[in-house]
Amino acid sequence: MKLGYAIIYVPDVSASLDFFTKAFGLKRRFLHESGTYGEMETGQTTLAFAAHELGALNFPGGHVAAHSSPSPLGFEIALVTEDVHLAHQKALHAGAAELAPPAAKPWGQVVSYVRCPDGSLVELCTPVGSASDA
Numbered sequence: 001m002k003l004g005y006a007i008i009y010v011p012d013v014s015a016s017l018d019f020f021t022k023a024f025g026l027k028r029r030f031l032h033e034s035g036t037y038g039e040m041e042t043g044q045t046t047l048a049f050a051a052h053e054l055g056a057l058n059f060p061g062g063h064v065a066a067h068s069s070p071s072p073l074g075f076e077i078a079l080v081t082e083d084v085h086l087a088h089q090k091a092l093h094a095g096a097a098e099l100a101p102p103a104a105k106p107w108g109q110v111v112s113y114v115r116c117p118d119g120s121l122v123e124l125c126t127p128v129g130s131a132s133d134a
Contacts, residue, residue, distance in 0.1 A: 006077060007048045009055040010118040011067055013038045016049040019116055023094035024079055024087065047077065049118075066119025072099065076113070078123040084110040087124045096122070 010016045013031065017038045020026045026047070031038040036051035055063045066073050081087045084102045092098055096114035099121070104110050111125045 003045050005046045005048050007050050008077075008118070008120050009052050009063060009065070010049050010120075011052060011065070012118070013049045013051050016116070016118045016120070019094060019096075019118065020047070023091040023096055023114075023116070024122075025090075066121075067117070069119060072115050072121040073119070076121040076123050078125055080125055080127055082126060084112050084124045084126055088112040088114065091116075091122070091124065 008016070013035055017028045017031060017040065020040055021028055027041040029039040029041045029046075036054050038049050040047045052063075052065060064073060079087070088098075088102050091114045095117050099113040099115055100111075102110050102112040102124070107128065109125050109128055111123060114122050114124065116122060
């Protein structure tokens with residue numbers, strides 16, 4: 001078994017794709033003509049976005065919409081970068097909300113947290129053992 005997809009349910013798939021491009025420099029791989037599903041180029045594991053309408057079809061009992069939750073959900077996307085400070089500022093400039101500024105961690109990473117306009121929680125971090133931008 002391997003992790004193939006991380007799918008985030010959002011109010012506007014195209015807007016989330018655009019935000020992740022602007023804020024994090026990721027490239028859009030695909031947006032379905034319906035506008036209800038899209039993917040980013042992220043390496044082996046696909047980061048995808050799906051409309052809440054698809055969530056309603058998949059989960060008849062409902063689901064928590066991250067964008068309307070007052071607190072971030074207990075799930076994050078971690079994006080690895082050599083320069084967390086720069087990535088953090090770029091994300092804030094693109095419209096993310098700061099949850100935790102960049103900080104050096106005892107295990108050797110620099111880590112920050114932002115919340116995207118669609119409610120997604122994103123960790124920006126250096127590779128483990130590389131506090132090069134501390």
